[in-house]
Amino acid sequence: MTAPRTTTTARRALAVAGVVALLASGCGSRPGAASGSGEATDADGTVSMVMAPDPVWKWLTDQGIKEEMEDEAGIRIETSSSWDEFGVYAGGHADVVSAASYEVPDLEEQTGEEATIFGKFNSDRSILAVPADSDAQTICDLKGKRIVTHSAVSITIMWGVYAREFCDLDLRAGGGDFELVVTDPQNAAALIERGDADAGLLLPDFSIAQLSSGAVKPLYDSKSVSQIYAENFSSDPDQVTHPQNNVFVARKAWVEKNPEEAAFLIEVWNRGVQEWAEHRDEIIDAYPEDFAAETPEQKAFIKDWVSTKYDWFVDTTYLDQAWVDSETELFDLMKEAGYVDEDVAEPDFTILEQS
Structure with missing residues (x-):
């Protein structure tokens, strides 16, 4: 059965086409982004990333943490906010995109370029x-x-x-x-x-x-989806960070050519999840719009949810081989269920050393 796969690809193709057309009318490719030829350019100390609005990133920015880390490293991260991160990235207008791990095969199909997952961030909380x-x-x-x-x-x-x-x-x-x-x-x-x-x-x-x-x-x-997966399908039931709804993905050629920039991006986001662990309630209070919490009671409800039911933010953005092996098991399950064609290869992972 391949119908779900076909449906996914068709919808993504339409989304990508629309975003590419819109961006082509207003701007060119960002520095370091692939030109469509499959060749990655030198990032030259700048990383462009497309992402959905995110409270942790806002916190890092507003607290001055991002700027301080950038000044120390001599690397800048430029972000654009979009709910269609896939389309912006596929159009060659970003070096890095946050996407679900199980969407990477579609991303490669639409761009015609090999991608690699080099960091993690959010698990599936649905x-x-x-x-x-x-x-x-x-x-x-x-x-x-x-x-x-x-x-x-x-x-x-x-x-x-x-x-x-x-x-x-x-x-x-x-x-x-x-x-x-x-x-x-x-x-x-x-x-x-x-x-x-x-x-x-x-x-x-x-x-x-x-x-x-x-x-x-x-x-x-x-x-959540991730908790159900851990209990029923994972070889490591204590690990509830699979599947990932937000991993950091880039063209493999870009990561290979710009290892310092890729490592810095994951380092900054790793500081972000550390901040989340330490200041979770403060972040919810500071950016309630990112949790759809309008009243004090609603803020209290979501604070309790992430404290007692499920916190979808990872403890670390860095990958290790054990985690990669466990996440890869997901694709065998998707093939068994007919959501990925049997001949589709699992996504590539790049394990970065933590500084």
Whole structure:
């Protein structure tokens, strides 16, 4: 079965084409970015990165940490903010992109260039939730039901893998055993509350109002995709950082040609997760918009969630071989479930030494 793979590729191709056309009309490739010829240029002390809005990066910037580290290293990181990081990167307008590890094969297919994962950041935090009065206990009980999600790919890929593995059901856009409805992440839980959806693949931080009021209830004891993966599929069940929703990805040729810049980027982000571990509540208070928390009660709710249920930020951005081996197991599972073609190679990983 390769239908989910085909659907993913087609959607990505449209997204990439649109973003490339938009960028081509307004700007050229950023310094160090690939020109489309497959040849990486010298970054010359500058790293361009595209990313979704991120509270840890804002904290590093506003606290002066990023600038201080840049001055000491003599390297600058230029970032652009976009919810379609994939398209900006594929258009050659960034050296580095944050993406889900399981999206890298599609990224390589769209760019025609080999990529490498050289750091990690966020695990998949999505949960499956239903209305408060629902009798459903698992995804298997939702066959034929309307399920809302914020993407036909991304988190839906992993929940589709679970539907296939747990009950041999097909969760995908445009067909399968469920009615998949795509909407903005901040609207998903509200659709369940109103009765316009029977279930949803939710990001807890975008669903605070409905989760805190009890209007929707999480299945699987509120466990995230990563926690479910650890319990059911990982060779290391104590490791709950797989799969990754945000890894740092670049063209392999760029990392090979610019090792100092690549290492510096991961060093800065590693400082970021250290800051998160030490100042988590302060970061939530400083940037509540990045957690969809508008009131003191909602801030308290998401603080409790990351403290007692699941914190999706990694302890370190650096890779080691044991972690790489465990993350690679994911692709065998995706192939088994039909979400990756059998002949697609696993992503390449570059392990950087921590300074």
